[in-house]
Amino acid sequence: MISFESDYITGAHPEILRRLSEINLEGLPGYGTDPYCARAKEKIRQACGCPDADIEFFVGGTQTNLVVIATMLQDHEGVIAAGTAHINTHEAGAIELSGHKVLRLPNSNAKIHPEDLEDYVSEFYADENYEHMVFPGMVYLSHPTEYGTLYSKAELEEIAAVCRKYDMTLYLDGARLAYGLMSHETDVTLKDIARICDAFYIGGTKAGALCGEAVVFTKQNKPKHFMTSMKKRGARLAKGWLLGVQFDTLFTDGLYEKIGKHAIDLAEQMKEIFRKHGVRFYLQSPTNQQFVILENRQVEQLKETVAFSFWEYYDETHTVVRFATGWSTTKEDLEYLDAQLKTMVKVSQGDGSFDSL
Amino acid sequence: MISFESDYITGAHPEILRRLSEINLEGLPGYGTDPYCARAKEKIRQACGCPDADIEFFVGGTQTNLVVIATMLQDHEGVIAAGTAHINTHEAGAIELSGHKVLRLPNSNAKIHPEDLEDYVSEFYADENYEHMVFPGMVYLSHPTEYGTLYSKAELEEIAAVCRKYDMTLYLDGARLAYGLMSHETDVTLKDIARICDAFYIGGTKAGALCGEAVVFTKQNKPKHFMTSMKKRGARLAKGWLLGVQFDTLFTDGLYEKIGKHAIDLAEQMKEIFRKHGVRFYLQSPTNQQFVILENRQVEQLKETVAFSFWEYYDETHTVVRFATGWSTTKEDLEYLDAQLKTMVKVSQGDGSFDSL
């Protein structure tokens, strides 16, 4: 069965596997003190245009978020996020386990708005009882968001301005950053992100690595003895070079961009196929994840031959499902999808718009 | 200045002070192992009609909530509450510090609705990714709510039915329970609460004690070695009898009810006074806290001579403020308030209704 279930259904880009085999017998020091980690960090610094950034590697996204947020927040603070944010929904309460509240902001298309942020924080400080409440200490953005949407450079700048005004940290979750950077509809570069955010991570797992995310602290603001804080949370690999080698490879000869571009090009073709077959989009996503609304009978039929992800119930007879492209998606996969959609039962659809989640 | 700022502005009911003086030199064993704690527990069991309830005393409400919720929830669970719930707003993130998420439900007049609860939980279990999410493990109600409103017996029963259906604990925060029980508009008794809820607390601090809240576990469900879990959170007093003596007094000769009734009677008179002066109510509260909407100029003027609490901004020119009665409020206090309102600048007011918070 051909699968569009996610961008992490297959293993590593072949170049990564090749490099891992190559260095397999080298005999390297443990816990990230090897030359591959050092080299990968240097390449990421250069790609970010941020020569004194501090970089650390993690195994996965939830682990990254929970360590970074727990160590950057102060005791009295929580983190502001959209209700749809991964940290608020699908990380099983990892942020709360660290003792910090996720302060939920309204969103549209999974994005928060600078004005809502300003309102929330200014109202907080205007409240006479604010010392009894969780302080807003950080703003969490995902880019692309959990629904594939993107912030514009202007939006990021405005959000960052509110953060500076109220002494909050701006942290960006880039689990799928490759697809955000290579989107046909973005004006945001990696250097912009490094300049605007206080910390962010560059996702590897969902962009062709076996596992791995690279956190970038851009403002000489890596928490003190961060290595120990990582260890304390089980987030240091004995064979730390496993992450270093992968990021070294991803940031050599533009592989990270190539992977992003490949998936984006195929996602645009996939959108074309959906349009051709009259499939309705849940929202407009300019990245590798596409959310479409199918009638429940269509879902049942299609899943016999194609793998995709359940997302949420739209109404009693419709379901939102996700199709994703990735580094290993092929033109042939799309042709197969096209063929399956051709045979899919047709349904009349009313108008549906995605206002807020 | 006369104060209606809260129901905890004055000390203890004189009978409590008298009893504390009386036993001051007795020489009692520590940490709640004294006969006064035992006697108070027995009286509470009787008042609850629950002969095998387990009772524990705490110093204050946030401490009570954080220990009970942390020890009754399992690792994968969070607690459902109204967005307006004290645990979600004014406890500085105490529940999250214990590693558990507050799962926010819509509310009207600070109350959650059984149907919203059913919807939330059934949608949770229908979600294919629910294992990545925080499980609903408990429902938190405050009664009276933070806005003085009350659940009816039928509403409590319906909420309890949803809890049983989905194996969730029902916990009721009774910081102001005295005023809920003595309200002129309630059909809920202490025995109803003990029968319907899995755990709840009877507030002392806001009902005439110096400090103290009594948690009642009604279903032989006190967490194992709860005393140690309390100690671990700094919630055992060396002079534990300080709480026992107070609750023994409150539950002797109906003092707790008397205190509640006194404040409710005066609150009803206060409402009459507000109505007489055309002061608009933010919502209809049948208990000792009254929330009214004043024009900002009125707030400025009135606070020169009367103390009350800022609650929240209503709009650019109006503010919601709270007036509370308590065990020590007197008829003379109300006459004074009446006189002050008489001299308050009059304003024309549009219509304002309280839909949801």
Added chain:
Amino acid sequence: MISFESDYITGAHPEILRRLSEINLEGLPGYGTDPYCARAKEKIRQACGCPDADIEFFVGGTQTNLVVIATMLQDHEGVIAAGTAHINTHEAGAIELSGHKVLRLPNSNAKIHPEDLEDYVSEFYADENYEHMVFPGMVYLSHPTEYGTLYSKAELEEIAAVCRKYDMTLYLDGARLAYGLMSHETDVTLKDIARICDAFYIGGTKAGALCGEAVVFTKQNKPKHFMTSMKKRGARLAKGWLLGVQFDTLFTDGLYEKIGKHAIDLAEQMKEIFRKHGVRFYLQSPTNQQFVILENRQVEQLKETVAFSFWEYYDETHTVVRFATGWSTTKEDLEYLDAQLKTMVKVSQGDGSFDSL
């Protein structure tokens, strides 16, 4: 039965009860914003000779320790303490609940030695793997210790010097500070403690208050938004003046010293009585707690008529028990004890010395 079980068997010093009655109807703002808290803080500042100290009031000792230690430590740090330290033994793991390790140091007579401290910390930093280990971030002392012993001024200075050298905070638990300051064998004053320590607390519960401990931050080092961190841990009383009034009273006209002196004078007389009856001391305590070794048959006999505390098993036939004096102990109590010891079965005792715990 006459009780020497502890220094918290009776209520409050009569002067405290009198003051609480006096202000009972005043109508005070909540959460420690009242004038009594302010006045008490000012008096403590003066008594400490530390005009810009920050003071906060807590209800009990474990609560104090867990909030202060959790908020003063950084994420990668733990707290060094004697194995006998209250935080390492009888606080049910409260420090660990806050995510920090208690790093155990050897002790003699419940005191740690400056050289052991220096050794521990220098070895830590000499270890090539120290980034995988818990950093020593604070030193916890109790004074008097859990066994009634006291540090000399020179010892405190030496320990503080090690702390400064390795950038560790020095925190002193003064649950029984009144008895340490008034001991006949101490050269340490309250001003010394305020000068030498970064933070410490002045115990009220065990020195004549109903409840209450006063934390003193001496070096402009109160954690940021500490009020919110207290609230988050359930450590703010709505009727915060309950603590303010008590400490205001304790620090008026030298009441705190008087209470300490009274108990110390009686403890010295109690030691004399023990000596007279040939009762063996477990160690030499210059404060209000006396630890003596009784044969198990003696324990059984004596506890029929006198209350005291089991401490630990000494050997198969002997037990260490504690007798404490307090603000309410009287000369008559001691005469009673004398009489009881007279009738106690005599036993031959070998020599026993207390080396380390």
Added chain:
Amino acid sequence: MISFESDYITGAHPEILRRLSEINLEGLPGYGTDPYCARAKEKIRQACGCPDADIEFFVGGTQTNLVVIATMLQDHEGVIAAGTAHINTHEAGAIELSGHKVLRLPNSNAKIHPEDLEDYVSEFYADENYEHMVFPGMVYLSHPTEYGTLYSKAELEEIAAVCRKYDMTLYLDGARLAYGLMSHETDVTLKDIARICDAFYIGGTKAGALCGEAVVFTKQNKPKHFMTSMKKRGARLAKGWLLGVQFDTLFTDGLYEKIGKHAIDLAEQMKEIFRKHGVRFYLQSPTNQQFVILENRQVEQLKETVAFSFWEYYDETHTVVRFATGWSTTKEDLEYLDAQLKTMVKVSQGDGSFDSL
């Protein structure tokens, strides 16, 4: 330079790399729901002789320990371990971060003794104040220990009997289990461990995997909704098959045993070489880690040409260092070591015995 620094200096056993390449494009469901995880679990169940064991895969050892211990302990409990235990020393306080105390037991050669365990627990329950203390809820053993030593079957049985008597869980850290099982001096099999322990983990990282540890719950005792508890701690890989494929390979055709046997055979030869050159052993280790005492001048000289690990200072002029063999150590590596030791400066050594750590 030839390295004996650890057993995790090189990558994966070639067979593992081969299998990862083979399945790289398969398109697998996420988060451990793939057939390779299922197959690996089934093979481990068979190898353990425990057909209804529950198995879960983790990335590394600290992560494994912190999730298993946090979810198996109850709120009032801590975990008993040797002072030398990895969880007590080199996991940066991960257990304490989960809110639980490590209760330290004496050890000899890094092993705890059943009698010490019995004494500790029986004294705990005999203490009249035990409700103020951390309950012993679990016993943690490492096998091999951090110093390469092994428990005998009889010792494990005796420790398990104490655990059953006092209702404690027995958990075994098998980070290097491959070397324990293949030691020439053990009478403990994998089936013995599965029968005796309540939970344990089979280490992959240090036995030829890129990363990965397999936890085995042997008594139908996997904590409820453990998947969610793992996710909450960042311990679920999106590409979960990465761990499944590796353990499937390790438990196919006896690869795990082969890797263990290879390293043990070479370790025995290494011991022979050390003996030949008069190098003193710090203790007798029957597994792949060898701890020897070198004069500091020897350390300086040797490390020019051979990599090994600093362990601890022995005395002012001597250091304990570790040499480890692993899956990739070769006979040629040992010949090289032999040659280097030949040229090492000779020193006269006194007698040194390892009593306790």
